[in-house]
Amino acid sequence: MTSGPAQPRPHVLLVAAPFQSHVNPLLRLGRRLAAKGLLVTFTTALRAGIRLSPGDGDGDGDGGGAGAEAGRGRLRVEPLRGGGIWAPDDPRFRVAGDMARHVEAAGPAALEELVRGQADAGRPVTCVVANAFVPWALRVAGELGLPRGMLWIQSCALLSVYYHHVHALAAFPEAGAPGSVTLPGxxxxxxxxxxxxxxxxxxxxxxxxxxxxxxxxxxxxxxxVFVNTFDELEHATIQGLREHLPVIPVGPLLEPDDADGECESSPAADDDDGCAAWLDARPPRSVVFVAFGSLVNNDSGEVAEIAAGLASTGRPFLWVVHDDTRDLLSPDALAAACLDRDRGKVVPWCAQGRVLAHPAVGCFVTHCGWNSTAEALAAGVPVVASPRWSDQRINSRFLVDVHRVGVRAPAPLARDALRERVEEVMGGPEAAAMARRAAGWKEAARAAVRGGGSSDHGVQAFVDQIRHVGARH
Structure with a gap:
């Protein structure tokens, strides 16, 4: 008896907003899905400045099925094309609002073209998962009759805040007025x-x-609704929100070797501006790591204060200063802080998760974006929290007041406050206790993403559902 034609492998299409902080978690979710045997295609309106890891597959837009093996599956990258999408080097991409409006207008046609192209190539899409802030992608998926999912890349706490406000489930203070709100968990x-x-x-x-x-x-x-968190970290919040929303924790969505606390040489670490070698030469837990993400722009006054504050600690430091901010750092201030690069190192970019996982790092001065918060917890590194906007204040509340793995610093940073907070984290009376608690979160994060862990369970349940959906078609 002749068997019927082979069924195509279940195929998940991931659609990201074109920001690095949105691309990274969704790609990492894609690698986990591929490792469990699925075919995964990642897409975004690729623009200059977006970094994709060397191991990520590239479909080259030719439908040829190129991709990177990941466990038993495959991860492909197919940038959104057509529909009038701007070229990656178009300067209009540099304005976030203009970019978002353009992608919202041009993205639907480009996405429909991509989905049809996958079907024509024998890889019909089984399910679409999109970041938050690309609602047009989920709308297109619905119009095409495809199952949908959303990845929320920030904390479940922030998702709960927004959900309760959008659905008027709690009384929030009026804008500019004092007050407070209490939400479940x-x-x-x-x-x-x-x-x-x-x-x-x-x-x-x-x-x-x-x-x-x-x-x-x-x-x-x-x-x-997938969330870049893990049950042990936000258990009460997750349970409280599940009364209204089917949240599935799948985090922390970090590089596998970051989550495992390793910092070995690899292709992804080759272009690190010498960070790994510099850290290798420093004693364990001695380095102050300073980074404020891709969107925080420190002004000239704060840059000078940070340089002076780092110099006054007398500790080795690694400081990420973006190219567009480097001109604000005077040569004299840099020389005084670094002592000819022996004590300090300033770089325009680094693989933050790998740096945090290095045993030489003892303190992280951070704006408390969620990616940075999750990476610090997964690496077991105490923090000096200097939040600026969006979810950063809520994240710092959890780091400092709930998880008690750091201290709060003012924003903008001043030299004396920076020195005092760094000393509090690295040598103060509570420093050892903070380090122990941070180490505990590192172990919890690693356990969550291991086979059978709480986040792995959520990923596996989704994979099983998608296979079932695929088997029906």
Whole structure:
């Protein structure tokens, strides 16, 4: 008896907003799905400045099935093309609002073209998973009759705040007024913690409109909401939100070797501006690592204060200063801080997860973006928290007041405050206790993503569902 034609492998299409902080977690989720045997295609409006790891597959837009093996599956990259999508080096991509409006307008046609191209190549898409802030991708998937999921790349705490506000499930303070709000599984949040979240943005604000579109019907039209967290870290918050929304923790979405606390040489570490070798020469837990993410722009006054503060600690430091900020750092201030690069090293970029995982790092001065927060916890590194906007104040509340793995510093940073907070974390009376608690979160994060761990369970359940869906078609 002749068997029927082989069924195509279940195929998940991932759609990211074109920001590095959105690309990284979704790609990492893609690698985990591929490692469990799925075919995964990642897409975004690829623009200059977006970094993809050397191991990520590239479909080259030719439908030829090129990709990177990942466990038993395959991960491919197919940039969005057509529909009038700007070229990667188009200068209009540099303005976040213009970029988002353009991708929202041009993305649907490009995505439809990509989905049809995959079907024509014998790789029909089984399911679409998109970042938050690309609601058009989920709309297109629905119009094409495809199952949908959303990846929330920030904390479950922030997702709960936004969801409760969008659906008017709690009384929030008025904009600019004192007050607080208490939500299930969260500490009481006062007005300062909530500012400047999108709940207080104008109804005409593009990002608020996209947030409302994402969360207004989530749970009904989007039955899977993946969250870049793990159950042990936000258990009470996850349980409280699950009364309203089908949240699935799948984090921390870090590089596998970052999550395992390794910092070995690899292709991804080759272009590290000598960071690994420099760290190798420093004693364990001696280095102050300073990084404020890709969107925080320190002004000239703060840059000078950070340089002076780092110099005054007398400790070795690794400081990420983006190229567009480097001109604000005077040669004299740099020389005084670094002592001819022996004590300090300043780089324009580094693989942050790998740096945090290095045993020489003893303290992380951070803006508390969620990627940085998750990486610090997964690496077991105590923090000096200097939050600026968005979710950063809430993240710092958890790091400092709930998990007690760091101290809070003012923003903008001043030299004396920086020196005092670094000393508190690295040599103060509570330093050893902070380090022990941080080490405990490192172990919990590693356990969550191992086979059978809480986050691995969520990923595996999704894979099983997608295989079932694929078998019906």
């Amino acid at each position: 969260l500490p009481e949040l006062d007005a300062d913690d909530l500012q400047p979240l999108l709940i207080y943005a104008s109804g005409q604000d593009l990002w608020r409109q996209m947030l409302v579109a994402d969360l207004g019907r989530a749970g009904d039209t989007v039955p899977r």
